[in-house]
Amino acid sequence: MTKPRVLISDKMDPNAARIFEERGCDVDVITGETPEQLIARIGDYDGLAIRSSTKVTKAVLDAATNLKVIGRAGIGVDNVDIPYASAKGVVVMNTPFGNSITTAEHAIALMFALARQIPDANAQTQAGLWPKSGFMGVELTNKTLGLIGAGNIGSIVASRALGLRMKVIAYDPFLTEDRAVEMGVEKVDLDTLLSRADFVTLHTPLTDETRNILSRERLEGAKKGIRIINCARGGLIDEAALKDCLESGQVAGAALDVFETEPPAKDHPLFGAPNFICTPHLGASTTEAQVNVALQVAEQLADYLVNGGVTNALNVPSLSAEEAPKLRPYMALAEKLGSLVGQLAHGNLTHISIEREGAAAELNGKPITAAVLAGFMRRYSDTVNMVNAPFLAKERGLDVSEIRHEREGAFNTLIRVTVETAQGPRSVAGTLFGNDAPRLVEIFGIGIEAELAGHMLYIVNDDKPGFIGRIGTLLGASGINIGTFNLGRREAGGEAVLLLSLDEALTPEVIAEAEKVEGVKTVKALAF
Structure with missing residues (x-):
């Protein structure tokens, strides 16, 4: 039997190649190629393991005549044309949880840096000055941290902040009272959070609902002297308004790891603003995180190519070969219904019921339920899929009922x-x-x-x-x-x-x- 062939086209931990080989795949590591070189080569491979550099475009997918699966070592898949990959029958996977701890720790690090003005103090000291009296920081102990988004990364930040003896409040449309108690945080609305928080960290995807969630109006109406940290997505903050609020003192400091446009222009208005810190999208940049996502993507792709197992797929659910043809149209219907009710029903939604009757009642209900949840939660998370949707729903405290009518x-x-x-x-x-x-x-x-x-x-x-x-x-x-x-x-x-x-x-x-x-x-x- 011919072994599946896998191409690793971006720099990745060397152990990823070892895992592919140990699990029965032939693997080539060829990085840094031009799009034309990748197009000429990709037709020989069953699997493609990437990070952010490789762009999997329509042209690449058209040339990938044998490709069965693409695996992204990391969360974001903006560099993959997922709809076209689906049309070509190519499974797209990511590793949504490999960077969670690293990103949370970076947010905490930036919070410390803001509180003690560490970058400016370092720069002036290394310039030969001794500005001891020019820097008066604040303690984190007994301060209030406001989380905008209380999912996987937000919950890790909360646990670290509680260890620092901070009080943590959280705004998240999907956070239940029970989950808030479990996390040790107080659930509040967004306006309340901004009026009470000394520090704010953002942990939400960029959607139509969250774009500029920290608008000029909200920044100007927030507690005076608030400090803001964003390691999530660019576009969540009105950057021009943030500059004005930093200059006026309404916002005492801001630290961004992400920008609306990356890389930002050299004359970006925030550069040089008072008490502003930025890093070049380093949230996932630790040795441990890069090893974790590389190993995970190798395990997932090898399992799919050798055994048919599907994990963390963004465009297909977990299915056996026998069930797939019959269930696929039902899952398409279920995902659309979940997306529709998720887009139209607002507020703190704590219970969802999925009922099946007639022919649908005779089928395996798990993929149908997973498809509903994937559609329902997509507006709240850009990493949700039919595989991890049930887990994410449980983590958020969503009560799910499945009802089968004869x-x-x-x-x-x-x-x-x-x-x-x-x-x-x-x-x-x-x-x-x-x-x-x-x-x-x-x-x-x-x-x-x-x-x-x-x-x-x-x-x-x-x-x-x-x-x-x-x-x-x-x-x-x-x-x-x-x-x-x-x-x-x-x-x-x-x-x-x-x-x-x-x-x-x-x-x-x-x-x-x-x-x-x-x-x-x-x-x-x-x-x-």
Whole structure:
């Protein structure tokens, strides 16, 4: 039997190659190649192990005629065209937890550096000065640390801060009271956190919901003298506003390991700002972390190529070869329903229910549940996938119910996803057309038939004449083409739902105009 061939195309711990060989793979370590060289070579390999340097583009994937799996030693996979890899049948894996401790420790290190102004003191001392009286720091003991994001890395930072005798408060839409008690932190809303915290660390992915979460308004309304640390993602902080707040003294100090654009321009406005510290995206840069992610990616790829095991895959769930063909369309439906309810239902969601009836009730429910959770949690985490979604849900304290109905309903097969909100239960339901085409058939108690794909616009409105024309006119005037137009209502003249598929994403300006249209109650841009 021919051994699977693996290419390691980025610099990685040498033990990764050893693991591939020990587990039955032939491995070549060829780093630093140009895109053209990689394209010429990749057709010979079954597996590709990368870090951040290799760009796996459509051209590379088209040339990768034998490629079965790509493994990223680390979290971010911005350098991989995942949708195209999925279309080509290539599994994409990452190692989402290998850098957690290292990134958390870097945040703590930057917090110490801010508190004692260590970089400036070092620079002046080495310049021949002795500025002892010019630096007056603050203690961390008894200070309040505010966590924005209390997932895996945030929880590690919390435990270290508690060891320093700090008080820790946390804002996270997915943090439950029980999980907060377990972590030893106080759960608060974002405005409360910013009004009370002496130090703030960010541990959240960059999404439409979190972009500029520390906006000018929030920075200016925060506790005077607050100190801010970001080792998560660039774009979470309004950098221009941060500069102004540092200069005014509203923010006493800031330490960034990440920037909105990397590398930042040499004349970046924050450079030279008072009490500003920065590092060149070093959150994962420790010997231990690089060894961990290299070993993990080698183990995962070898297990997949030799045994068919799937771990930390971003585009496929854990499945046996026999189950996969039958379950795949159901999982596509489940992920879309989970994503839909996750995008529409807000607040502290602590319970989710997945119901299956008809043909869906006869299938293995675990991959379906994992697909729902992956879709549901994607807006809160950029490392979630169908493999680790159940673990992450449990870690966050999300109560998951799986219900199987033997009854036959109006549809041959049906999946319903329900979350408990402050306003009561909210559910969406879908079916398969032709046993392979996912369709939404109900949203929050209103019957509607729609395909969930691409850019969409969700509107709740009063069912009155002329409304559809007003929305169509607005979109047309904005140069936005409508793909499909789907309607539903509770009763004539009552509450109605409009779900549109669009050829392009909506701008905030268009959404703001839609909110002003007569009869509109709710407007939400969706993406699938």
